[in-house]
Amino acid sequence: MNIATLKDFPRSNEYCPLFIQECAGFLRRHEHDNCAVMVTNDGRIIATGVAWIDELLFLQRLTFMVQQHYEYVSWWQAPADYVRNFVLDADGANRHQVVNEGAEAYATLAQQALIGIIHDALSKQASDVHLQCRGEEVTVTFRIHGLLQPQGRRNRTFMSEVMAAAFNTQADDHQELFHEHRTCAASFSMPMGEPYGDVRVRAQQSTCQLGYTVTLRVQQAISTEVSSFEALGFNLVAEQYLRSSSKLSDGLIIFAGPTGHGKTTSLAAFNRLFPQSRKVISLEDPVEIIQPNIEQKYIPETATPGSFARMVKIVLREDPDILAISEIRDAESAAAAVTASLTGHLVVSTLHASSPPAVLTRLQDLKVDVNRLLQNQVLKAVIVQRLVPVLCSECSLKSEQHSLAGVRTINPNGCEACAFRGTSGRILLAEVIAYESSTAIHGEASSIQATAITGSLAEQAFKRLLMGEIDFEHALEYVPDFQAYYRRQLKQGNSHA
Numbered sequence: 323m324n325i326a327t328l329k330d331f332p333r334s335n336e337y338c339p340l341f342i343q344e345c346a347g348f349l350r351r352h353e354h355d356n357c358a359v360m361v362t363n364d365g366r367i368i369a370t371g372v373a374w375i376d377e378l379l380f381l382q383r384l385t386f387m388v389q390q391h392y393e394y395v396s397w398w399q400a401p402a403d404y405v406r407n408f409v410l411d412a413d414g415a416n417r418h419q420v421v422n423e424g425a426e427a428y429a430t431l432a433q434q435a436l437i438g439i440i441h442d443a444l445s446k447q448a449s450d451v452h453l454q455c456r457g458e459e460v461t462v463t464f465r466i467h468g469l470l471q472p473q474g475r476r477n478r479t480f481m482s483e484v485m486a487a488a489f490n491t492q493a494d495d496h497q498e499l500f501h502e503h504r505t506c507a508a509s510f511s512m513p514m515g516e517p518y519g520d521v522r523v524r525a526q527q528s529t530c531q532l533g534y535t536v537t538l539r540v541q542q543a544i545s546t547e548v549s550s551f552e553a554l555g556f557n558l559v560a561e562q563y564l565r566s567s568s569k570l571s572d573g574l575i576i577f578a579g580p581t582g583h584g585k586t587t588s589l590a591a592f593n594r595l596f597p598q599s600r601k602v603i604s605l606e607d608p609v610e611i612i613q614p615n616i617e618q619k620y621i622p623e624t625a626t627p628g629s630f631a632r633m634v635k636i637v638l639r640e641d642p643d644i645l646a647i648s649e650i651r652d653a654e655s656a657a658a659a660v661t662a663s664l665t666g667h668l669v670v671s672t673l674h675a676s677s678p679p680a681v682l683t684r685l686q687d688l689k690v691d692v693n694r695l696l697q698n699q700v701l702k703a704v705i706v707q708r709l710v711p712v713l714c715s716e717c718s719l720k721s722e723q724h725s726l727a728g729v730r731t732i733n734p735n736g737c738e739a740c741a742f743r744g745t746s747g748r749i750l751l752a753e754v755i756a757y758e759s760s761t762a763i764h765g766e767a768s769s770i771q772a773t774a775i776t777g778s779l780a781e782q783a784f785k786r787l788l789m790g791e792i793d794f795e796h797a798l799e800y801v802p803d804f805q806a807y808y809r810r811q812l813k814q815g816n817s818h819a
């Protein structure tokens with residue numbers, strides 16, 4: 323036997339149905355080691371390195387059987403993850419075609435595959451799993467430390483079953499059954515065992531041109547650790563400003579940024595600043611961080627839109643000093659937040675918007691009279707934040723493309739210290755803008771002043787770039803107006819850190 327290393331991976335539907343039972347049985351017997359084998363429909367026997375050593379006898383027997391059907395048989399070695407997924411998918415797709423197979427066994431298989439995907443995501447510290455349909459296959463991508471990383475292709479027929487398992491049997495707030503041609507959302511808990519514990523998954527499915535996409539947001543067990551602004555990476559000026567804002571008696575404070583850039587964590591850090599003498603009620607969907615000092619209420623906004631707005635009216639009768647709303651996401655919750663802040667409460671919330679001007683535009687879109695909001699001094703501050711990948715200090719490279727000293731770039735191969743990603747963790751950039759209105763005599767014309775408490779996101783990113791901490795491309799991707807700021811700095815010859 324001449325065993326070659328597999329480079330040209332077969333497509334997920336190129337399995338040989340004759341041997342799939344044999345291969346799936348072998349996989350089940352070796353659940354806890356890296357032994358797996360599969361046979362393709364052109365007579366290739368592909369096994370893991372461990373299988374070729376430990377299970378040679380079995381593979382010789384399999385070879386004999388395969389030779390009865392194929393004139394030319396070849397032997398290959400491939401990574402364990404790949405062979406295992408191939409067998410699972412092929413087994414699933416095959417059972418789908420065999421009508422006699424019990425539906426229950428099939429569902430169990432799909433369930434196992436779902437657990438496998440979530441487990442894989444957790445072990446790689448991924449925050450999201452993206453599944454995108456392309457013809458007969460589904461591409462799997464993980465978001466790890468903010469960056470998308472391809473994880474290979476899976477069989478579409480089987481993956482649709484896996485998604486059906488997620489949406490229809492796991493979901494605890496499901497209203498609709500999974501269907502490739504419909505849009506649906508669900509969330510569910512999965513017990514993942516040590517060291518992960520219970521994991522919460524939010525699934526969103528939508529149709530696209532070639533089929534459908536599914537995004538799974540993976541959240542590890544509810545966190546009880548509330549970090550301080552300092553620990554989160556807010557600079558001293560921002561922290562001091564937020565500390566003094568927490569003493570305000572009324573008004574609206576908004577944390578903004580894209581999904582997955584730490585808004586919820588910042589909101590929890592803000593809630594931590596309030597003394598016991600003030601009553602804080604927090605409306606959340608879902609509750610992600612347990613905060614012992616405040617009254618947290620789970621409001622199923624996703625399942626029942628409008629719940630936030632209804633609940634705001636109710637809790638205002640409970641005499642809170644501070645109201646935290648986990649997200650302003652529609653006109654109703656925006657109106658409720660404004661009403662609460664107009665009636666003598668300090669309201670803190672998050673908003674999906676990329677920059678301070680975008681926050682105002684977004685509020686306008688949600689039917690808020692922004693001019694009135696500013697003139698009445700209701701909107702006190704906007705904090706816009708980003709988490710940007712940090713270059714691995716062990717393997718980052720000196721940048722050849724930038725004339726600026728100190729600029730470094732990602733090593734695409736990475737190193738052992740960064741798990742071959744080239745980046746390690748993320749740093750927080752936060753821009754704080756305070757709003758004030760000065761009313762002229764007789765209360766007529768008033769001017770609104772926006773004060774920059776910190777430098778802009780672009781300015782902060784530029785400093786980090788000069789320190790060799792972040793990659794130019796990441797700054798471009800994550801930081802609004804970075805390119806324009808960068809060009810201006812180059813023009814002014816402002817190349818010293």
Ligand SMILES: [Zn+2]
Pocket residue numbers: 714715716717718736737738739740741742743744745
């Ligand atoms: Zn590295």
